[in-house]
Amino acid sequence: xxxxxxxxxxxxxxxxxxEIQLILDTADALRQVADxxxxxxxxxxxxxxxxxxxxxxxxxxxxxxxxxxxxxADILNxxxxxSSVSKGETLLDTARNLESMAPDIIVVRxxxxxxxxxxxxxxxxSIINAGDGMHEHPTQALLDALTVREVKGRxxxxxxxxxxxxxxxxxxxxxxxxxxxxxxxxxxxxxxxxIPWDYDKLGARITGHLEEALEGADVxxxxxxxxxxxxxxxxxxxxEYYNFYGLTRERMRLAKKDTIVMxxxxxxxxxxxxxxxxxxxxxxxxxxxxxxxxTRMAVLxxxxxxxxxxxxxxxx
Amino acid sequence: MQLIxxxxxxxxxSQKLNKVVDIGIExxxxxxxxxRIRKKGRKEIDARGLVVCPGFIDMHVHLREPGRExxxxxxxxxxxxxxGGFTGVACMPNTSPVNDSEAVxxxxxxxxxxxxxxxxxxxxxxxxGSQGEMLAEIGEMHRTGIVAISDxxxxxxxxxxxxxxMEYSGLFGLPVIDHCEDRDLSAxxxxxxxxxxxxxxxxxxxxxxEELHVMRDCVLARQTGAQVHIAHISTGQSLAAVKRAKKExxxxxxxxxxxxxxxxxxxxxxxxxxxxxNPPLRSQEDVDALVQGLCAGVIDAIASDHxxxxxxxxxxxFDRAPxxxxxxxxxxxxxxxxxxxxxxxxxxxxxxxxxxxxARILKLERGTLSPGxxxxxxxxxxxxxxxxxxxxxxxxxxxTPFEGWKLRGGPAMTIVRGRVVWNG
Numbered sequence: 035x036x037x038x039x040x041x042x043x044x045x046x047x048x049x050x051x052x053e054i055q056l057i058l059d060t061a062d063a064l065r066q067v068a069d070x071x072x073x074x075x076x077x078x079x080x081x082x083x084x085x086x087x088x089x090x091x092x093x094x095x096x097x098x099x100x101x102x103x104x105x106x107a108d109i110l111n112x113x114x115x116x117s118s119v120s121k122g123e124t125l126l127d128t129a130r131n132l133e134s135m136a137p138d139i140i141v142v143r144x145x146x147x148x149x150x151x152x153x154x155x156x157x158x159x160s161i162i163n164a165g166d167g168m169h170e171h172p173t174q175a176l177l178d179a180l181t182v183r184e185v186k187g188r189x190x191x192x193x194x195x196x197x198x199x200x201x202x203x204x205x206x207x208x209x210x211x212x213x214x215x216x217x218x219x220x221x222x223x224x225x226x227x228x229i230p231w232d233y234d235k236l237g238a239r240i241t242g243h244l245e246e247a248l249e250g251a252d253v254x255x256x257x258x259x260x261x262x263x264x265x266x267x268x269x270x271x272x273x274e275y276y277n278f279y280g281l282t283r284e285r286m287r288l289a290k291k292d293t294i295v296m297x298x299x300x301x302x303x304x305x306x307x308x309x310x311x312x313x314x315x316x317x318x319x320x321x322x323x324x325x326x327x328x329t330r331m332a333v334l335x336x337x338x339x340x341x342x343x344x345x346x347x348x349x350x
Numbered sequence: 351m352q353l354i355x356x357x358x359x360x361x362x363x364s365q366k367l368n369k370v371v372d373i374g375i376e377x378x379x380x381x382x383x384x385x386r387i388r389k390k391g392r393k394e395i396d397a398r399g400l401v402v403c404p405g406f407i408d409m410h411v412h413l414r415e416p417g418r419e420x421x422x423x424x425x426x427x428x429x430x431x432x433x434g435g436f437t438g439v440a441c442m443p444n445t446s447p448v449n450d451s452e453a454v455x456x457x458x459x460x461x462x463x464x465x466x467x468x469x470x471x472x473x474x475x476x477x478x479g480s481q482g483e484m485l486a487e488i489g490e491m492h493r494t495g496i497v498a499i500s501d502x503x504x505x506x507x508x509x510x511x512x513x514x515x516m517e518y519s520g521l522f523g524l525p526v527i528d529h530c531e532d533r534d535l536s537a538x539x540x541x542x543x544x545x546x547x548x549x550x551x552x553x554x555x556x557x558x559x560e561e562l563h564v565m566r567d568c569v570l571a572r573q574t575g576a577q578v579h580i581a582h583i584s585t586g587q588s589l590a591a592v593k594r595a596k597k598e599x600x601x602x603x604x605x606x607x608x609x610x611x612x613x614x615x616x617x618x619x620x621x622x623x624x625x626x627x628n629p630p631l632r633s634q635e636d637v638d639a640l641v642q643g644l645c646a647g648v649i650d651a652i653a654s655d656h657x658x659x660x661x662x663x664x665x666x667x668f669d670r671a672p673x674x675x676x677x678x679x680x681x682x683x684x685x686x687x688x689x690x691x692x693x694x695x696x697x698x699x700x701x702x703x704x705x706x707x708x709a710r711i712l713k714l715e716r717g718t719l720s721p722g723x724x725x726x727x728x729x730x731x732x733x734x735x736x737x738x739x740x741x742x743x744x745x746x747x748x749x750t751p752f753e754g755w756k757l758r759g760g761p762a763m764t765i766v767r768g769r770v771v772w773n774g
Contacts (some may be wrong), residue, residue: 047549126665146667147551148621167669169551204551231554232545 038336041343042154042161045170046211048346054179054216060332061180061325067104068327077335078107081138085111086128087164088144093299093323094164094174098141101330110137129153138341139334142166154345160337168202174298175208177329179216181322182253185294190217195247195289196238197223197279198257198306199268201230205298206257210238223247224257224279227268244279248288255296256281256307272305281307283314294318351376351391353768358397358729361697362404363706364718368698373402375725378767382721395770397729400762403701404719405437405726407708408678410502410527410581410605410653413439413470415461416454417446422658422746424458425465427678430656430745432772434678435761437726438469439656440712443480444503450475450486455494467771468764469726471497471712473527476515480504483511485518492522497712500527502581507533509566516576525577525603525711530563530588531629540669542615542630550618552669555630557585564588568595571602579711580604582655584629586639593648603711605651608677608684611640613751623664623671624751627657645694650707654681658747675749680738684752686730686759704728729763731774736760 038053046054067075083102087095095111102109112132123131125144129152132140139160142150147167154161165171183189194213200206200222213220214237222229222238223246234240241247248254259279263269281295295307295317303309312319353375360383361368367383374382374389408431414422424441431439441458443449449458455472462470474496475486480503488499499519505528506512512528519526536559541547543554564580568591571578583589583604595602609627614634617625625631643649657674664671682704689695695703705728709717716726738755740748764772 124662124665125667144667146669148668151621152667167551168553207549207551230548231543232548235545236549 037339040346041340042150042345043172043333043337044150044154044161044163046172046175046208046215047170051215054176054212057176057329057332057336058180058183060336061176061328064331064335065325065328067331068324073104074106075104076106078102078105078338081107081338082136083107083109083139083141083334084132084137085109086132086140086142087112088114088142088149089165090114091143091165094143097323097326098164098330101327101334104327105331105334107334125149125152126156129157133157133159139337159341162333162337165204167204168207169204170208171204172208173326173330173333174205175212176333177322177326178209178255178296178298179212180325180329181296181318182294184321184325185318186252189213192218192252193221193250194218194253194255195221195223195251196255196257197244197247197281199228199259199263200224200233200257201228202260203257207236209255210236214238221247221251225269228263244285245288248285251289251293253294253296254281254286254289257298258300258302259306276305279306281311283308283310286311296322298322351381351389352378353393353395353725354387354391355395355397355402355727355729358400358402360402360719361701362719363698363702364404365720373719373727375768378725380719380721380723380725383719395763401697401730401732403728403730404705404717405766406435406682406704406728407438407440407712407714407716408436408654408656408681409440409651409708409712411439411441411656411678412444412658412674413441414445414658416457420746421660423465424461424470426744426746427656427658428462428466428468428470430678430743432468432764433744433761434680435682435728435730435764436468436678437728437764437766438471438714438716440471440473440497442473442500442502443475448475448480449473450478450480452487452490452494455491455496459495468766471714473498473500475499476501476506476526477511482506482508485515488519488524489522492524496524497714498525498527498579500529500581502527502529505529505531505533505563509570512567513570513574516570516574516578520574520576523713525579527579527581528563528567529581530560530567532559532562535559535562540626541618542632544615544633546615546618550621552618555628557587557632557636560585560629561587561591564591568592568600568602571595571600572598575601577601582607582610582629582653583640583649584610584632585636589639589643589648596648603650603707605653606640606644606649607653607655608681609675609751611637611644612684612688617751621668622751623666623668624675624749626668626671626673627655627675628673641694644689649703650711652681652685652703653708654678658745659749661748664749675751676743676745676747679743679745680750680752682730683736683757683760686732687757690732691758725765725768727765728761729765730759731762732759734758734760734762
């Protein structure tokens, strides 16, 4: 198999269409590892991966951890509560200390946008962005793409509606950039208070009306809406939000017959999505979880020989 | 004579002077300007090929003393200023403690007497502790030597307090300098709100946060008759508001920084914390409007907003790092290279922006070389090529976004009261 000719995975913005395809094809091939009686391949044997999570995460962290284990990597989990950050150590010092342990890959999640980019500049190891602030969450977008491609057989010429709190969502940004790059028609939908300025320039069409976004959609991607947004004056109430943006069975009739519903989780049932939609046959939310492991295996595998390469510049 | 500066091109808009002459200096003051002075000087400077201007004044710097001497001191900051061609600086009051009383003002002036070879003009706080609530003892600070009042860094939010400050400062003829920012609109932001903030996932600072307060201040200036100076103006709409105020005859002036004239929000793409300042780098359209305002004369002054930060403080995640960059040692060269050499502005305008107008706004006996005035001189070499290397800065801090820029032209010599305080 070919490899990714870059040191890090910092964002979808830095990936070409070919690189995205390569990752998805690799993930496709690795997916069957989960179906074996012995769910393990030796691809990363002798490689060290550090999972550096400055932000609470259950699903992404366990998904990475399983992916690493299935590739036979040696792993070290560092969560924020046990790290030295609470003792006042800076991110760069933490990074340099870990770097001295000679890891091959550092998977990092951080509440500040750009934190993985900062690490990339000082670390020889490959950096995988597992979510940075409101910026990007590239492996989530890749697993979303894998899931869509699996069901629809393609990524181009699809209407993809991303609905919810776009402003605070790194998933929305990575998904928008990815699906737009791959030739899909991306719509984002949410109250105007939760759509950031010039979001259309990322390659999306914008609407405040759920019906317009759902009309003829091939894929409906729901995003979590946090209760805090009420106190910050983004929303009057989660009830009003549900009344205008909640995904119900009736509203789903506007979408294409063979539509699918996705959610990066964790879901707020009864706020952005009804239970009878979340649990309906067209919901692929659990497939996303399964594909998450395969996608992360692919990324880890493709970057595993690349430590020490020059970091790639952010371009679009 | 104490000093004769021979055969430099003297550019002094206050006397409508732009020709090659000799300047004779005696007892710290300009004694004579003539095509050729026959007397001998105890010291003579050959200024052939150089441009001699009334001393440049940076009316917006942070010297960090007292309180953050790890980032800058009055000694290091004024050394950096002298190297950058400035014969005087006005220092903002957001030190620790805040310069909101006679005692702090006196301390700054005392330290400047001991440690500075250039003039230091303290700016007092508008409110106690710059808390935005009670007026600071403006009269007492004025008596001790402040030249303006400002709550730069923690701008006054309460419009009633701002109104009172404008009314009260008039008693002492002190200008009110405002860092215009509606803190509710800008809350949590760390770069300009717009496409790049969206792309980079960083919280935006709405340009309206600045524009609203510029407009508020213009309205209050009309009502109170106060002299108001808008610090580091950064958007086209802010500038339009100042232009309207001026047309109306209000006593409103404004300054711009070199970085807001030369860099845009696109520079933030690398998450380099040296592109983080407040007001933030703006859009290309804003930069275009500012450049136009600079050329057309709406902008009164160029100030660096020199904001030194220790490297430890800047080496943080972008949203956690403090706002601000150093500017004293790059400002003059940047403007010479990018605006004078390119023909966008002439040398007369350059001198207005760096000397005549700052002196006029702050009511300093400076900004002119007419006989009898203080002999503060900035000598420029418009041809000298150099590269910005922060390792060579005399400032204690290195936080510049201009590292590695190759520039042509810069200060060659800085003279304060007839004494050479820096010679490149």
